[in-house]
Amino acid sequence: MNVVRKILVVEDSPVVLKVLDHLLSQNSTFTPVLCATYQEAEDQLEGGNEAFFAAIVDLNLPDAENGEIVDLVLSNKIPCVVLTANFDDDLRLKLLHKGVLDYIAKDSRYSFNHVIKVIERLRKNQGINVLVAEDSSTSRLFIRVLLEQYCFNVIEVENGQEALAMLEKDSTISMLITDFNMPLVNGYDLVRMLRHNSRFQDLVIIGLSAEGDNSLSAKFIKAGANDFLKKPFYHEEFHCRVIHSLEAQEMLEAIRDLSCIDPLTKLKNRRYLFEEGEKIFLSSNKDISLVMLDLDRFKEINDTYGHLVGDSLLTLVSQEMQTAFYDELVCRFSGKKFCILSESGLNLKSKVEHFLADIKLKEFTEAKISISFSASLYSQSTEHFEDLVRKAGQLLRQAKQTGHDVFVF
Known part of the structure; x- marks a missing residue:
């Protein structure tokens, strides 16, 4: 809302x-x-x-x-x-x-x-957490005031070591503003360390310094900083640099999202399933489950009502899946085929059975179309994530060969 x-x-x-x-x-x-x-x-x-x-x-x-x-x-x-x-x-x-x-x-x-x-x-800034790493309490206060004027949520630390610990602890931090001259770990080394960790590739970083020659800004940016400001700076310059860096990162993330989202259903696509599925597979000790669903008689629906109605049906069905499986990763695998990836697998079989039974009772689009799914669930350990997808696909083919509206697990 x-x-x-x-x-x-x-x-x-x-x-x-x-x-x-x-x-x-x-x-x-x-x-x-x-x-x-x-x-x-x-x-x-x-x-x-x-x-x-x-x-x-x-x-x-x-x-x-x-x-x-x-x-x-x-x-x-x-x-x-x-x-x-x-x-x-x-x-x-x-x-x-x-x-x-x-x-x-x-x-x-x-x-x-x-x-x-x-x-x-x-409005956007209200949900953005910014970490300020600065050993001078006066400079920290000044930067905090500037950021809070623009409705950012500000977190403060006094050195690079504390900044590393805070970033490891809090994954919601979107931006780091770091001074160069700090005890324990200076700003330049902090940037280099962060950029060598893939977890922080999307973190927006702005370097600050009141000392050093003109090459320092180049060193910061070559190390991976998004921008650099020489102190003292004007209010407007600070705000412009911060907003510009954020918007550039947001645009990059939007482009990346477009490559991972199915344009019709707005679900994650097959590419995202394999990329994210592999990460989940490796982090959960291979203990994950995969559901595959294939919309029955979809060709007949397209032939009878036309492709616009078919597209509308796929969109509506996708919304039903997202509602039913809000704790799982729901993807459009191909044309009329969908995947649901679950890390826990607890009660997944009963959730699928409930969804399949419930979906048959509903009518979709102005044509009041009734539908059913053939489905499979595979939850045994495999060596690779691709093996899990292949096994679930084999089970789905068994379901389709048996007839429509069949669930094999």
Whole structure:
């Protein structure tokens, strides 16, 4: 279920209000609350039962012409983005030091899109854990404040050795920001050690240093860091580098996911089954079970109702499988054939039997099609994961030869 987040928009221009309202409303998790004056915004903040997730404000309002709205929003601990018609570099720096997330000039259509992008990034950041490895308590605090402004969850350690231990302990950490000069294990060696471990290949790493020559940044990046920042740095530069590195990694993961997901059913595909299955097989001492299911008479359904109905049927059936086997890995093996991989195998036979019986009682698509599956379950030890797949396939062929709606195990 999507969590709805209220976004306070304070702007005296009806046109700009309408544009921001439209752009924010395109995201179902955002509810814009529109105000044209300082007083309206103050009333909303005082009378609202639910907290605001973020605010987009203009600096020059009819009843507050000198940016007073920023202090009001920040005093309520609401992340604030300034969208203004006049760009003033000194004012920009002053507001950034106050804690404003971004200072954006209304000079093009892209400005509005950028505002929305900042708000959407805040939503994504709520689920991202960032580890900061820095021996200076002052620098750690400064970095923590910058990250928390953008809604990241921050974990702190004082040296590279503690960072290694924390990363081993907490698999939810997505980003590491590490100083170079630290006791026990310095930042450069920390990066090299992490990149030699396949577990941390997707960890986003940003190096920091206040010393060293210009070659240090190249050394960090060649060792495997995603980016490097020389201290001291500006708020905006830090945020831009962090967000850019995260988005690059997210794009890479999205591309990787596309190669492992069946485009029709959105289940994991055959490639993923063999890649992930091999990992599970090796880590679980070969004690895993594999179910294969083949949709009966699917060719007849395609011939009778057409391929669009057949595709819709496969999608609906896949959703049923994901619901029934939410603890297992469900994959589309080929056309009308599916696999379910279980690490424990406990009660798997009864779960399959229940699914097969339940699926026959349902009707799918507007054509109200009834279906059945031929199925197999193989759970004996094998030398290789491919052997497990082959054995389950042999059992499935036996089931198909016996007739439709047969379960062999």
